[in-house]
Amino acid sequence: MNFFINGKWSGSGLETIDVTNPATGDVIDTVPRGSTNEANEAATAAHKALQSWSGLAAAERSNKLEKWFNLINENHEELAQTMTKEQGKSIHEARGEITYANSFIKWYAEEGKRVYGETIPASTPDKRLFVTKQPVGVVAAITPWNFPAAMITRKVAPALAVGCTTIIKPATQTPLTALKLAELSVKAGIPEGVINVVTGASSEISQAWQEDTRVRKLTFTGSTEVGKTLMSGASETVKKISLELGGHAPVVVLEDADIDNAVQQAVGSKFRNGGQTCVCANRIYVAESIEEEFTNKLKKAVEELKVGNGLDEDTDIGPMIDEDAVDKVISHIEDAKSQGAKVVTGGAKKDGLFLTPTVVSGVTEDMACMNEETFGPLAPISTFKTEEEAIHRANNTIYGLASYLFTRDVSKAIRLAEKLEYGIVGLNDGGPSTAQAPFGGWKQSGIGREGGHHGIDEFLETKYISLKI
Numbered sequence: 324m325n326f327f328i329n330g331k332w333s334g335s336g337l338e339t340i341d342v343t344n345p346a347t348g349d350v351i352d353t354v355p356r357g358s359t360n361e362a363n364e365a366a367t368a369a370h371k372a373l374q375s376w377s378g379l380a381a382a383e384r385s386n387k388l389e390k391w392f393n394l395i396n397e398n399h400e401e402l403a404q405t406m407t408k409e410q411g412k413s414i415h416e417a418r419g420e421i422t423y424a425n426s427f428i429k430w431y432a433e434e435g436k437r438v439y440g441e442t443i444p445a446s447t448p449d450k451r452l453f454v455t456k457q458p459v460g461v462v463a464a465i466t467p468w469n470f471p472a473a474m475i476t477r478k479v480a481p482a483l484a485v486g487c488t489t490i491i492k493p494a495t496q497t498p499l500t501a502l503k504l505a506e507l508s509v510k511a512g513i514p515e516g517v518i519n520v521v522t523g524a525s526s527e528i529s530q531a532w533q534e535d536t537r538v539r540k541l542t543f544t545g546s547t548e549v550g551k552t553l554m555s556g557a558s559e560t561v562k563k564i565s566l567e568l569g570g571h572a573p574v575v576v577l578e579d580a581d582i583d584n585a586v587q588q589a590v591g592s593k594f595r596n597g598g599q600t601c602v603c604a605n606r607i608y609v610a611e612s613i614e615e616e617f618t619n620k621l622k623k624a625v626e627e628l629k630v631g632n633g634l635d636e637d638t639d640i641g642p643m644i645d646e647d648a649v650d651k652v653i654s655h656i657e658d659a660k661s662q663g664a665k666v667v668t669g670g671a672k673k674d675g676l677f678l679t680p681t682v683v684s685g686v687t688e689d690m691a692c693m694n695e696e697t698f699g700p701l702a703p704i705s706t707f708k709t710e711e712e713a714i715h716r717a718n719n720t721i722y723g724l725a726s727y728l729f730t731r732d733v734s735k736a737i738r739l740a741e742k743l744e745y746g747i748v749g750l751n752d753g754g755p756s757t758a759q760a761p762f763g764g765w766k767q768s769g770i771g772r773e774g775g776h777h778g779i780d781e782f783l784e785t786k787y788i789s790l791k792i
């Protein structure tokens with residue numbers, strides 16, 4: 324499959340990169356290894372398309388986004404199958420992601436028509452003051468492998484809705500879903516050059532875009548480490564920047580919690596996408612008095628999860644994305660065991676890239692799983708004596724993306740939610756992400772928001788107009 328620049332498939336003749344199914348190891352396709360030249364071609368195409376696309380009425384852009392939304396719906400299953408084959412997640416999670424990804428297009432098709440300005444009372448009678456919002460321009464998006472569709476539409480939908488054009492570098496492991504989405508955008512009548520997708524050498528492509536003054540916005544989703552590199556590079560040309568980075572979500576289960584719900588929500592958060600999700604529960608803090616009941620119920624629920632090829636309808640957890648991912652999870656399990664943690668269930672590596680969902684108890688703060696993003700199916704349980712201790716430990720991290728709190732006491736929920744240093748707090752809810760709400764992190768989990776009306780501001784410039792009459 325070639326990449327997509329200026330409405331045309333291109334990249335033939337370039338060196339290619341294999342796209343591999345992590346469940347089987349089979350090469351399912353290849354994509355061109357684009358680099359600086361192709362990055363510049365994409366930026367040129369997006370810059371050329373900018374004036375006409377931004378010159379459309381918001382309602383006209385909205386109509387084209389709606390057609391894209393409808394075409395994605397018509398191709399829902401093919402997109403989901405492609406995603407599972409290149410990323411590994413279960414087919415029902417892939418279907419869910421296509422729906423989730425498409426909900427951003429639906430939401431921003433409407434939101435783009437509500438980018439309002441304002442008038443400001445002048446200090447003198449001979450002036451009129453206005454504030455307007457205009458598209459930032461060409462947007463470069465660099466996205467991760469764990470959500471091959473949603474991490475793209477969560478950026479591209481608001482960008483297009485307000486009149487920006489886009490150049491996208493999807494993760495090397497999962498380019499096919501992105502390319503299919505781009506192909507459907509042209510069929511929807513979104514003009515050539517509005518969405519461009521380049522596959523290949525990440526650092527060379529992003530370097531070209533960071534240096535290019537035609538690129539006015541860099542939006543990145545991925546690890547905190549890479550995010551810091553890109554933040555530094557973007558500063559050379561003072562680009563607007565959005566960073567959706569790593570997480571290390573705590574789950575805090577208070578003594579008065581509905582334990583059955585807490586277990587259900589913790590399993591949903593922890594083992595979604597096999598734990599390869601930025602908002603996954605990474606640490607589970609349980610009040611001492613309910614540890615035994617919570618742990619036994621969690622063990623039972625985890626042991627019901629089926630590991631297998633994501634294309635099998637009854638699979639809950641597919642393979643990890645690669646060997647490094649498997650090695651990291653195993654290293655976190657072995658580190659915890661070496662420091663005295665007990666394996667409640669799982670702990671074993673299966674064939675290939677498959678891992679048994681694992682719960683360990685008796686976990687302490689020095690263990691790697693309590694400080695590094697595990698990004699895999701490992702649920703560490705640690706107990707606490709007081710709410711103050713739980714909140715302090717939950718906040719004791721460089722990350723600040725998602726956190727989860729379980730209690731029946733609404734006042735306590737609000738009071739403690741306000742103490743959690745995170746951009747997202749799920750109260751009795753392990754799955755807060757939705758298109759109409761702002762998603763993003765505090766501290767080293769990122770800058771900016773995606774989703775909701777906050778997410779559209781990331782692609783707008785503010786202009787103040789002073790008129791002397």
Ligand SMILES: NC(=O)c1ccc[n+]([C@@H]2O[C@H](COP(=O)([O-])OP(=O)(O)OC[C@H]3O[C@@H](n4cnc5c(N)ncnc54)[C@H](O)[C@@H]3O)[C@@H](O)[C@H]2O)c1
Nearest residue numbers: 466467468493494525526529545546549567568569570601
């Ligand atoms: N906050 C969020 O919304 C969110 C969402 C999904 C994933 N993530 C985070 O992303 C990470 C997992 O994704 P990943 O492994 O793809 O992350 P990653 O940072 O390794 O890669 C992300 C993207 O950056 C590219 N990239 C890698 N090195 C680069 C470099 N030096 N210069 C330019 N581009 C480079 C990759 O090819 C990919 O397209 C986890 O830390 C996860 O928490 C965060």
Ligand SMILES: O=C[C@H](O)CS(=O)(=O)O
Nearest residue numbers: 469470599600601602756
């Ligand atoms: O992995 C990161 C995604 O942003 C998670 S979610 O699908 O948005 O919850």
